[in-house]
Amino acid sequence: MTDTIFALATPPGRGAIAIIRLSGPRTDEALAALGAPGPKPRMASLRTLALEGRQIDQALVLRFPAPNSYTGEDCAELHLHGGRAVVEAASGALIALGLRPADPGEFTRRAFENGRMDLAQAEAVADLIDAETTAQAAQALGQLDGALSETYAGFRRALLKALALVEAEIDFPDEEVPDNLARTAGPVLDGLIADLKAALADAGRGERVREGYRIVLIGETNAGKSSLFNALVAREAAIVTPIAGTTRDVLDADLIIGGYAVTLSDTAGLRDSDDVVEAEGVRRARARAEQAELRLWVRAPGDGEGAAAPFVRPGDLLVLTKADIDRSAPSADHESIVVSTATGEGLAALHDWIAARLARDLSGADFPAVTRERHRRRLEEALAAVETGRRALDIAPEMAGDDLRRAAEALARVTGAIGVEDILGEVFSTFCIGK
Ligand SMILES: Nc1nc2c(ncn2[C@@H]2O[C@H](COP(=O)(O)OP(=O)(O)O)[C@@H](O)[C@H]2O)c(=O)[nH]1
Ligand SMILES: [Mg+2]
Structure with missing residues (x-):
């Protein structure tokens, strides 16, 4: 079973409010043990938190039951008074209750694993937190909205359509499939090649805004x-x-x-x-x-x-x-x-x-532009494979299938649809704790 994690979600140190986030199956149990059993979902409730007779704070408690939470698990937020001693007491109590301090990016990683967002959106969360300029924030917000993911999904749909045409001819060569069905994939691939090239041309801008x-x-x-x-x-x-x-x-x-x-x-x-x-x-x-x-x-x-x-x-x-x-x-x-x-x-x-x-150089990029080298590398891979497949199509359609499948895989890796284990570490290791 997944363990239940917690982390300070606000900057450390003295402040008006400090928010500790919880996520995992034992969230409700932890709230009950702290003297805040069963607050109404998504309603702020003022509770006096204590553990074993020791008062911790008067806090606003918010509960987000699964699956409608940031991570998709049972979640809660404790809005504490933002002093070091209070945060320390609350953290100590949560550890005593068997909860574990979260690793960097662990909340967002759980959100990804539970299908609450894709990888491009998870990266946008990190970018939004790191954004120091309005342009960076606007770009990250577009990506978080899923606009960038939708662009990639569009590429992938075109590719799968072409792949279906090619495979139909391979799988049913002698049956009632119109002759030269595979060749009709040509215009689809030509359009996709143009779109991928345009996205790559904009990639420089996206990366420059971000970096x-x-x-x-x-x-x-x-x-x-x-x-x-x-x-x-x-x-x-x-x-x-x-x-x-x-x-x-x-x-x-x-x-x-x-x-x-x-x-x-x-x-x-x-x-x-x-x-x-x-x-x-x-x-x-x-x-x-x-x-x-x-x-x-x-x-x-x-x-x-x-x-x-x-x-x-x-x-x-x-x-x-x-x-x-x-x-x-x-x-x-x-x-x-x-x-x-x-x-x-x-x-x-x-x-x-x-x-x-x-x-002149950075505005007007077709937002959301490709923002990371990781995305650009995958798009370049996809483009190369589609171009090889496009050439194969005119000579021997049955050869094109493999290239198109390779291209589809490269695109899927951007948003994390398949084969992502190896890139998860890369994406989430740069996060701050509590996100
Ligand atoms: N009068 C004057 N001297 C300058 C100006 N800019 C730089 N200097 C002088 O030119 C010398 C070299 O400047 P520095 O900025 O170190 O040049 P660098 O070698 O290109 O980095 C220094 O003695 C500066 O004080 C300027 O606008 N007016
Ligand atoms: Mg100098």
Whole structure:
């Protein structure tokens, strides 16, 4: 029999209210033992909780009988006064009654196992809790609603339809099945291939909203990258000196610009160096520049095209620094903004430019977009298998069946419909306790 678990569902420490959640077959028994027998389902009841004559708290008790609860099991919530001693006393009492503290994500895992939500929705719960921007929250809510799951289910229905057509021809070759039935699966698969490609094209956006859009400052030594980094993150995070080669490690800062999560990275100035530490810093700077969605090419008056030019891509921004000393000529090839961290000139314009870029690149994704690498990998697998199956269809339909089945399995794994044991750990291990 499953054991009955409990966990503090609110942040630890002092607060107005602390909520302890219970789930499992012994929930009602535990409530009764604490002096709160049989509160009406889903109605808040004020009860004095105590165990063996020792008072714990005056609490609001809520009971959610199975199966209409978060986990699908008998559940309850104790809304306690949010002090450490109260929470400790209540937890101690629950342990004395034989309940077990929950593992991270265990409530949601039970919800998944009892069919209350699929895997994509379970991930959305974690994303919603972790959301720090409105865009992240909106994306997670759409996913929790089941909109993303419905998208995947639609792919799967198309696939199963094509598979049925192919198998009908294989299973009943000589019977009254119209000739070339399998070939009618062709247009279905073509449509599916287009849809999968569109979803994958949007996957980048979904992942960037969730994980943060990557912006890297690159340029020569002393161009003013670290000064600009500090100005953008609004604190003295990076060391600034007139000595060329001051910055070596890549420095990352998480910030929110225009409602989107951004990871901004300051890097070592790009130049050849005999210093092994600096050379490693330059190697890392180049690697980051390659991965980022946007590069800010930082140039001071007098800097040449220099070492950064090969990393700059169309759509990147040239930031011309130290405008208080001298003004660099703008480039014909790149959009540019003139700034001075000494006077503050141009910083607001730069901020606005970045916000507009984020809105352009991240909004308008067909929400809910694919949000995780795990999903993207499965969709890529499915797409490859469908494409192989599509080619097979024209040559030998009986060969297509296996490919389509493989594709169906890859899609099913996203939402956890089949073959999921191996990914459960991966999904739930990142949860916080109490969810
Ligand atoms: N006058 C002036 N000096 C600046 C400005 N930005 C940076 N500097 C100076 O240029 C030098 C190099 O700056 P730093 O930010 O460390 O450049 P990095 O090597 O590209 O990171 C330092 O002495 C800064 O004080 C600016 O806008 N105006
Ligand atoms: Mg620097």
